[in-house]
Amino acid sequence: MSIGQAGLYFFMMVGGISAAAILFTRNIFHAVLMLLATLLSTAAIYILLGAEFVGITQILVYAGGVVILLIFGIMLTSRLSNRPLNISSHNLVGGLIGSVSLLALLILCYRDLDPVHPSGVILYPAIGISLLTDFAAPFEFSAILLLISLAGAAIIAATNFRRHEP
Amino acid sequence: MSPDALLYFAAWLFCVGICLVIVKRNTLLMLVGTELMLNAANVNLVYFNSQGSQPDGAMFAVFVIVVAVCEAAVGLAIMMRAYHFYQTSLPDQISELRERI
Numbered sequence: 001m002s003i004g005q006a007g008l009y010f011f012m013m014v015g016g017i018s019a020a021a022i023l024f025t026r027n028i029f030h031a032v033l034m035l036l037a038t039l040l041s042t043a044a045i046y047i048l049l050g051a052e053f054v055g056i057t058q059i060l061v062y063a064g065g066v067v068i069l070l071i072f073g074i075m076l077t078s079r080l081s082n083r084p085l086n087i088s089s090h091n092l093v094g095g096l097i098g099s100v101s102l103l104a105l106l107i108l109c110y111r112d113l114d115p116v117h118p119s120g121v122i123l124y125p126a127i128g129i130s131l132l133t134d135f136a137a138p139f140e141f142s143a144i145l146l147l148i149s150l151a152g153a154a155i156i157a158a159t160n161f162r163r164h165e166p
Numbered sequence: 167m168s169p170d171a172l173l174y175f176a177a178w179l180f181c182v183g184i185c186l187v188i189v190k191r192n193t194l195l196m197l198v199g200t201e202l203m204l205n206a207a208n209v210n211l212v213y214f215n216s217q218g219s220q221p222d223g224a225m226f227a228v229f230v231i232v233v234a235v236c237e238a239a240v241g242l243a244i245m246m247r248a249y250h251f252y253q254t255s256l257p258d259q260i261s262e263l264r265e266r267i
């Protein structure tokens with residue numbers, strides 16, 4: 001087993017365990033930190049698989065953006081009312097049955113699959129060229145989508161809607 | 167490498183995400199579950215991309231990340247609004263559409 005494979009298994013273990021820990025933790029802040037551990041180990045898996053661009057984007061965007069947003073959400077919502085956030089569970093039986101049966105179904109489907117042989121690193125010039133040729137339209141559309149949704153999020157969160165008096 | 171260890175990892179992440187969305191009552195943890203499911207899809211994309219020479223799967227994974235960021239930003243903004251108005255972050259208790267007068 002090479003070092004890369006050992007690292008792959010190590011990060012898969014870390015990611016899987018911390019993802020499961022989100023389910024069982026009693027503290028919502030710990031849950032977000034566990035999500036951060038999962039996302040970072042997934043980024044390491046991407047880098048080990050040769051998709052370094054995706055891995056670095058994952059670290060920048062998820063660890064730097066989404067997790068910070070979630071922590072902001074926790075701090076703002078628990079500060080507003082000085083009540084601890086409700087983290088109780090419901091639908092426990094249904095959720096467990098649904099997710100475990102889906103996991104079993106996926107494992108059954110994957111059993112007969114041929115193994116994939118990794119063919120090496122994706123080079124940055126190939127990514128740049130395909131971003132501006134084959135994927136030019138999705139690239140532009142995602143830029144517009146990002147602009148609209150971030151501006152919309154700021155407007156939704158900042159506007160002071162007045163209640164109409166009857 | 168052993169055939170499908172990464173596929174099993176992605177399936178595990180997806181099922182944990184689904185379980186979070188179904189089981190947890192807090193909106194924030196449901197958003198966390200959605201992020202986990204999108205990540206599982208990304209792991210699959212990058213894994214199947216690693217056997218070809220074209221970066222198609224990796225590009226698709228980057229676009230999935232962009233859409234996930236949009237979803238998280240808008241979802242959290244709506245959650246803040248709903249929290250201000252209803253003083254709760256439990257979707258079960260947000261059950262009225264009209265303003266309370």
